[in-house]
Amino acid sequence: xxxxxxxxxxxxxxxxxxxxxxxxxxxxxxxxxxxxxxxxxxxxxxxxxxxxxxxxxxxxxxxxxxxxxxxxxxxxxxxxxxxxxxxxxxxxxxxxxxxxxxxxxxxxxxxxxxxxxxxxxxxxxxxxxxxxxxxxxxxxxxxxxxxxxxxxxxxxxxxxxxxxxxxxxxxxxxxxxxxxxxxxxxxxxxxxxxxxxxxxxxxxxxxxxxxxxxxxxxxxxxxxxxxxxxxxxxxxxxxxxxxxxxxxxxxxxxxxxxxxxxxxxxxxxxxxxxxxxxxxxxxxxxxxxxxxxxxxxxxxxxxxxxxxxxxxxxxxxxxxxx
Ligand code: ASP
Numbered sequence: 001x002x003x004x005x006x007x008x009x010x011x012x013x014x015x016x017x018x019x020x021x022x023x024x025x026x027x028x029x030x031x032x033x034x035x036x037x038x039x040x041x042x043x044x045x046x047x048x049x050x051x052x053x054x055x056x057x058x059x060x061x062x063x064x065x066x067x068x069x070x071x072x073x074x075x076x077x078x079x080x081x082x083x084x085x086x087x088x089x090x091x092x093x094x095x096x097x098x099x100x101x102x103x104x105x106x107x108x109x110x111x112x113x114x115x116x117x118x119x120x121x122x123x124x125x126x127x128x129x130x131x132x133x134x135x136x137x138x139x140x141x142x143x144x145x146x147x148x149x150x151x152x153x154x155x156x157x158x159x160x161x162x163x164x165x166x167x168x169x170x171x172x173x174x175x176x177x178x179x180x181x182x183x184x185x186x187x188x189x190x191x192x193x194x195x196x197x198x199x200x201x202x203x204x205x206x207x208x209x210x211x212x213x214x215x216x217x218x219x220x221x222x223x224x225x226x227x228x229x230x231x232x233x234x235x236x237x238x239x240x241x242x243x244x245x246x247x248x249x250x251x252x253x254x255x256x257x258x259x260x261x262x263x264x265x266x267x268x269x270x271x272x273x274x275x276x277x278x279x280x281x282x283x284x285x286x287x288x289x290x291x292x293x294x295x296x297x298x299x300x301x302x303x304x305x306x307x308x309x310x311x312x313x314x315x316x317x318x319x320x321x322x
Contacts, residue, residue: 004303005039006187011297012180013232013277023061028299031055036301045186045194053103053196056182063180066140068200070149071207076140078102079214085193085222093123094210098134103198152204183230185281195222197230211235217245226252233276261288
């Protein structure tokens with residue numbers, strides 16, 4: 001049976017400042033266009049989400065690829081996962097410093113390796129051996145991020161709370177601090193779902209720290225028996241709850257993605273005081289989005305066209321997403 005394709009993307013959940021809203025909306029819109037062009041011509045969900053996430057990694061508005069947050073020692077260190085719901089094949093990379101598009105390295109792991117996950121130099125060597133160019137880490141670092149790191153570390157030294165510092169967040173600050181991770185999930189015309197998440201992690205993170213985004217079942221998961229999901233937010237609580245798998249299991253048990261998405265975010269907050277956002281899509285085309293942060297950059301493309309926004313909580317009750 002031929003399905004109508006659907007693509008959902010997010011560009012992070014936090015208190016996105018007013019002067020950055022346009023860049024975030026434009027970024028998710030561009031990613032939708034890129035991914036949709038794959039689905040529209042009958043391409044796979046896997047190719048569509050890789051293309052959409054690559055577009056957001058290339059966009060310095062987001063904390064993925066070039067322009068990501070910096071580690072405590074001033075380097076970009078990236079994590080990404082891609083998963084094919086039709087086959088359960090998955091590929092992940094973490095702590096890579098020399099790859100411009102870690103989602104493409106993750107895709108190579110999925111396609112070319114019987115392993116599922118590579119880290120650090122091993123991941124870089126694997127990607128390079130399959131043709132991905134390696135770059136100098138300084139090419140991924142923006143002055144904007146050097147300044148942001150210096151400010152976070154100044155506040156850390158002086159004990160002034162910083163709403164954008166996420167090294168060790170309080171429950172309150174996790175709602176507003178910067179989380180610009182990107183993700184995409186899709187359903188293709190052959191009924192296959194897939195999911196991808198890519199991140200630079202949290203600002204001022206310890207070198208070697210890995211968050212939820214690239215861990216299977218935490219910030220990303222896809223299974224045609226249940227659903228595809230991508231999450232963003234304060235990674236440590238999301239990991240502890242294995243929240244992506246929690247959400248897809250509830251869809252498998254009969255929950256609707258529209259309801260399971262807000263339930264997952266409520267569970268994150270109830271159990272661990274966590275904040276974040278989620279996009280969730282079932283193989284029958286039903287989907288849900290939710291966040292408990294003030295804003296989340298999101299986009300949905302169906303056969304009726306693209307829709308983007310930065311605040312689902314303010315949507316009119318009589319204007320639900322389809
Ligand atoms: N979840 C990511 C992490 O903890 C951060 C984010 O969503 O922006 O690495």
